[in-house]
Amino acid sequence: MEWEMYSDAMVFAEQVEALLYKREDEYSLFIGILEQIKEGRYEEYYLGIAKMDGEIAAVCLMTPPHPLQLISFNGHAGLEKSIAEKLMDSGILVDSIIGDRQTADAFARAWSAKKGTVPKEVMNQGLYRADSVNRKLVKSPGTWRVASGKDAQLLEEWMLLFERDTGIAASTPAEAARKIDDFLERKEVFVWEDRGKWCRA
Numbered sequence: 001m002e003w004e005m006y007s008d009a010m011v012f013a014e015q016v017e018a019l020l021y022k023r024e025d026e027y028s029l030f031i032g033i034l035e036q037i038k039e040g041r042y043e044e045y046y047l048g049i050a051k052m053d054g055e056i057a058a059v060c061l062m063t064p065p066h067p068l069q070l071i072s073f074n075g076h077a078g079l080e081k082s083i084a085e086k087l088m089d090s091g092i093l094v095d096s097i098i099g100d101r102q103t104a105d106a107f108a109r110a111w112s113a114k115k116g117t118v119p120k121e122v123m124n125q126g127l128y129r130a131d132s133v134n135r136k137l138v139k140s141p142g143t144w145r146v147a148s149g150k151d152a153q154l155l156e157e158w159m160l161l162f163e164r165d166t167g168i169a170a171s172t173p174a175e176a177a178r179k180i181d182d183f184l185e186r187k188e189v190f191v192w193e194d195r196g197k198w199c200r201a
Contacts, residue, residue: 002051003081003086009037012047016059019073025129030069033061046092050083052076058083058103067096072103080106088114091142096122102160123168142194155180155189 007011013034018091020027020034037045042063050058057076060083062068068087072079084107087094094111108119147155156176163170171179183189 001057001076001082002054003083004051005090006047006049009034009045009047013038013050015049016056019056020071025128026100027071030059030061030071033063033066033069037061037063046087048083048086049105050079050086052079060087062092064093064095067098068107069093070097070099070103070107071121072099075102081110083107084110084114123166140192140194142192144190144192147184147191148187149184151189151191152177152180152184155183 004013017031017034019033024031033048036042037047044064046060046062046064046068048060049056052074055074056068057074058072058079060068070080070083079168080103083093088111097107097111099107105119111118135174156173159176159180160171160173180189
């Protein structure tokens with residue numbers, strides 16, 4: 001395995017984006033975080049590419065303290081173990097990983113074996129994709145719009161409820177407010193509205 005870490009996000013992106021966009025639905029989280037790195041939103045990050053026979057076999061990124069994201073394109077046996085060893089040799093601390101189950105499990109087992117620990121599944125997530133649409137369905141009334149400051153309080157409440165219901169690390173109300181303010185400033189939240197009122201599913 002050939003392994004290379006990248007400090008220049010633009011150079012890294014030039015190497016990997018074509019592969020990522022072939023399966024954009026599966027790799028959307030990786031693509032989104034990579035875009036944020038390119039925009040300078042993270043001071044600390046790690047980007048790596050593993051090649052087998054000159055072809056890109058796997059890519060990873062991490063923005064501490066967030067989990068490592070690892071994508072294996074070809075399913076080469078032992079690849080996750082080799083990547084774990086390379087990251088350890090670089091002194092990079094990985095305490096959690098996001099990826100498809102097979103890749104994440106293989107990496108977690110390899111990492112834990114080297115560290116003498118036992119891997120633990122924190123969250124079992126899935127992806128949903130619509131392959132077709134029933135065009136006979138009646139459209140919902142209203143339209144979507146970019147969320148604004150007037151929506152902040154409800155969005156903060158929803159964020160805290162989501163964190164509680166999913167069991168992920170809970171934010172304080174002040175942390176939730178900061179996160180929502182950041183989302184609103186970047187225009188990353190949309191709401192569905194009908195005659196001035198929010199609509200809920």
